[in-house]
Amino acid sequence: MERRLIHVITPGDHYSPRTGSAVPTVVHGLSAHAPAGTEPTVLVARGTYPDRYTSADVVEYLPGTEPGRWDRRLDPLRGALGVRRASSRPWAAALHDQDEWPPSVVVLHNAPQAVPLVDTTRHAVVLYAHNELLRTYSPREAALTLGGVTAVVCVSDFLAERTRRRLPPALRDRVAVVRNGVDGTVFRPGRRDASAPLEVTFVGRTIAAKGPDVLLEAVALMDRDDVHVTIVGSSGFSATDPLTPYERRVRAAAEGLRDRVTIRPFLPREAVADQLATTDVVVVPSVWPEPFALTVLEGMAAGAAVVASRIGGIPEAVADGGTLVPPGDPRALADALQVLADSPDRLAAEQDRARRRAAERPWSVVSAELDALLAARLDGQVTA
Structure with a gap:
């Protein structure tokens, strides 16, 4: 028809x-x-x-x-x-x-x-x-x-x-x-260096509801040099917008963690795909009930393990392809990341599980x- x-x-x-x-x-x-x-x-x-x-x-x-x-x-x-x-x-x-x-x-x-x-x-x-x-x-x-x-x-x-x-x-x-x-032709796995620190990525608007500050608190609790976090995003959809007070607080917290955290402003989708292709773990630490969260499947399709908040529609996006933690709980998030950092076999199994989940959608x-x-x-x- x-x-x-x-x-x-x-x-x-x-x-x-x-x-x-x-x-x-x-x-x-x-x-x-x-x-x-x-x-x-x-x-x-x-x-x-x-x-x-x-x-x-x-x-x-x-x-x-x-x-x-x-x-x-x-x-x-x-x-x-x-x-x-x-x-x-x-x-x-x-x-x-x-x-x-x-x-x-x-x-x-x-x-x-x-x-x-x-x-x-x-x-x-x-x-x-x-x-x-x-x-x-x-x-x-x-x-x-x-x-x-x-x-x-x-x-x-x-x-x-x-x-x-x-x-x-x-x-x-x-x-x-x-x-x-998810578009598996755009988001797909790339090269990963097994000898490098565990690469953890957050992609999203840098606003309190998305929880990048929770991720930084988790990094501080972990206190280890073999985990590196990249936060990608701005308050809106432009890299040139003035920093909001919240963004300035996030950057100040990142500076306190020295070279364990990199902040990158908003990126177009092709550059986001490149970032995710070399990421070991994608974190979606939202503290508000997101209806779905596209980043979950995009990270999975790129071959990353996913750790995400158990809130709103995020568990439906994750399904059986990742790890869920309570929203706004940096200790639980740190514990989930510690497990993946300490066990290459567990990390590889989680990444494989994530790829299979993305392939379903x-x-x-x-x-x-x-x-x-x-x-x-x-x-x-x-x-x-």
């Missing part, structure tokens, strides 16, 4: 390999492995990075006016009064010419406020949830806003359960789970799962 899939990503986000943002990464993975007969298209705001993924047709639109700070603060009140949220304005710009599109499946990424903007007499609409999106929505507003959705796709069971709690009973059966995947599998879900929900309603 031919089906035109139109992905609408966050206005202002970049459909580019330069960004580490989760939504473009997922859309690229799905589009690069779209089933035969599917025509993936991505709507991208003009002015975003010009070097774009070639996995889908890219259609530019003129960005709309972003709501101001007070508009955003008043949005929950607007929703409670049954008035359209101001945060829907940028999405309206992306959808302005939808009457000219052939019947399509419009996939709105992280945009519940945009669902009512889609003409459901012509198109099917899918809300793709990468994060918890309905915390400021009452069940009544959720019913009014999401009544037209064909499906609400969540990236983990954890996120799906959180989402169902915010929905009225009539909409809960529209929630489905399609877990994220290539984007081709994820794309096929999404296609099967859409086929079941649409029942042939939207075809080219």
